[in-house]
Amino acid sequence: MTTSYYVNPAARTRRTEPLRDTPANFHRSLPGYAPTPLTELPTLADELGVGSVLVKDESARLGLPAFKILGASYAISRTLSARLGEHTALPLDVLRGRIDPAEGLRLVAATDGNHGRAVAHIARLLGIPATIHVPTVISAAAKAAIRAEGADLIELDLPYDDVVTRAEHFSGGTNLLIQDTSRDPVAPVPQWIVDGYSTLVAEVDDQLAARGIDRLDLVVVPTGVGSLAQAVVHHYRSTERAPAILLVEPDVAASVTTALAAGRIVPVTTGETVMNGLNCGTVSATAWPVLRDGADASIAVTDAQALAAVADLADLGVDSGPCGAATLAALRVIAGSAYQLPPPGLTAQSVVVLLSTESRAANPAGQQ
């Protein structure tokens, strides 16, 4: 059962300026970079009565089981490059050679799993320490994965928003905060993280073109603080394509849907969900104006809906954790109910892309 839905018929007419920088060039310099698959699933297209459903499969991205390293790697490079007086993202091997160990740099982040692991991973590649703050409720596997990257882990029996505040207090001086959310709408680091995510949508465009698919009607985006959604909305409002963009979040953490309906950021009290990466109570201030103006619709789904989608995608050969599979859950609600997208809505010709942002291993449901 869904608990909330929001729709903005004016969103598709919004236009944004294309990014000036090209994070994809930086990502291509990372060891092991390759575009993640865009997999067409005709069974789902038949079920939902649309032209095609394609899944952007982020289950293996640069050696990690989620998309988040795209943002973390780019923001870390921009942060360290800026300290060296450079206004671009230097490749990691160049940075490694220019970091002075005597400076005592440390990377700091708060996370509900994937972002912190990505920050810890890049810190390890750079040979600098990291301190990652987590809510105690995230899975034991997620904590172990962060520790395995060599990071110090600080567990806090607090909701995610308060964990973010604690990480902010821990940072300063040579403790560099690499956070994917912000209360400050013009903070550079969260914006660099968002810019880093643009590589994912740029790959989708290239992959659709390579398949000869020249239309894109709907992109479904799993949403926590809204930074990934910000990247997707920004991208598609700055190109000729004008797909509808549907955001999906857990019913127990419907902060984006609530904010969009209220017309302002409204912190919500969150509960427990298997969609750990989406369990956020406050929309990022960096993302807010972009989502307010350019997101077509937002919907909340239950754990049961997300877990059914995890199982169905697994049957179709796609390894998708609950956050990623929430996109299929949302599409099913939209395609089969009174919740409508703005005109022209979904048709038998529609091309739909689901952003499956993690593998099952990244977020083992129910494992604490």
Ligand SMILES: Cc1ncc(COP(=O)(O)O)c(C=O)c1O
């Ligand atoms: C797997 C996964 N998908 C989606 C998201 C949502 O990203 P954002 O918090 O930028 O909205 C997250 C965030 O942690 C995540 O881990």
